[in-house]
Amino acid sequence: MLRTMLGEPRRKDAGALLAANQAIYAYLQMLDTIPTAERNPQERRYNIWGRSFLRAVDELEQSQYAAIRFGNGVNRVYIDEMSEDERDDYHRHLYFYKNAIVRMFAILDKMGHFMNERFRLRTEDVKKRFSYFTVLRNMHDNRLYAEVEEQLFELKNKYEEPVKRLRTARNMEIHTIDADLLDDLINAAESLHSQQRIRTENIKEQLSDLGFGCEMAFTAVHILFSYLHKLAHTGSGK
Numbered sequence: 001m002l003r004t005m006l007g008e009p010r011r012k013d014a015g016a017l018l019a020a021n022q023a024i025y026a027y028l029q030m031l032d033t034i035p036t037a038e039r040n041p042q043e044r045r046y047n048i049w050g051r052s053f054l055r056a057v058d059e060l061e062q063s064q065y066a067a068i069r070f071g072n073g074v075n076r077v078y079i080d081e082m083s084e085d086e087r088d089d090y091h092r093h094l095y096f097y098k099n100a101i102v103r104m105f106a107i108l109d110k111m112g113h114f115m116n117e118r119f120r121l122r123t124e125d126v127k128k129r130f131s132y133f134t135v136l137r138n139m140h141d142n143r144l145y146a147e148v149e150e151q152l153f154e155l156k157n158k159y160e161e162p163v164k165r166l167r168t169a170r171n172m173e174i175h176t177i178d179a180d181l182l183d184d185l186i187n188a189a190e191s192l193h194s195q196q197r198i199r200t201e202n203i204k205e206q207l208s209d210l211g212f213g214c215e216m217a218f219t220a221v222h223i224l225f226s227y228l229h230k231l232a233h234t235g236s237g238k
Contacts, residue, residue: 001062003065016219023222061218097206097207101166109131115139116135121144148223152220162212
């Protein structure tokens with residue numbers, strides 16, 4: 001959608017994004033082989049849930065793409081050096097960067113609730129308001145569905161540092177005063193007493209962390225839905 005609005009060609013899926021989408025589609029196709037009249041309420045829920053993952057993955061990739069595109073239009077270090085167009089690109093970058101972070105963690109939390117229901121993990125007995133990481137820790141500590149848990153736990157450890165930074169940025173965005181507004185207020189106050197200039201955020205580092213975060217989210221989706229597809233065919237349990 002965003003590429004069309006920006007006059008660019010449609011996306012061609014590749015890499016972790018392609019793998020995630022293929023795994024979801026394979027799972028949905030498997031569910032679709034069950035005649036509608038024979039589907040139980042849970043299978044209908046899983047079908048709807050699976051389709052919601054397709055949208056969520058697509059929207060995350062679009063936000064990441066836009067953050068990169070507008071970030072590439074920013075070359076100045078100081079905001080007062082920017083032209084109006086470059087300043088607009090900078091603010092658009094921040095918008096889509098923050099949007100992508102929120103969407104990334106939304107996918108993970110959606111996965112957590114999906115796994116908790118699909119595998120009957122009862123994570124709510126451990127923590128009433130739980131996240132994906134709570135679900136994964138519950139599986140890891142209790143050796144539940146070890147085949148998929150081990151892959152997801154290894155993935156979590158691999159991307160732990162960039163995801164930790166993204167989580168901090170997400171929490172700042174959601175739970176506190178807008179970070180950019182706070183910076184602007186502080187810098188405005190300081191500028192009354194000094195000649196300190198306002199620097200842009202480190203776009204290169206932001207996009208690097210975001211890239212790792214998206215890679216983790218897409219790969220986690222691929223791992224989960226590939227496992228569910230396999231589980232349905234083998235009928236194996238924990």
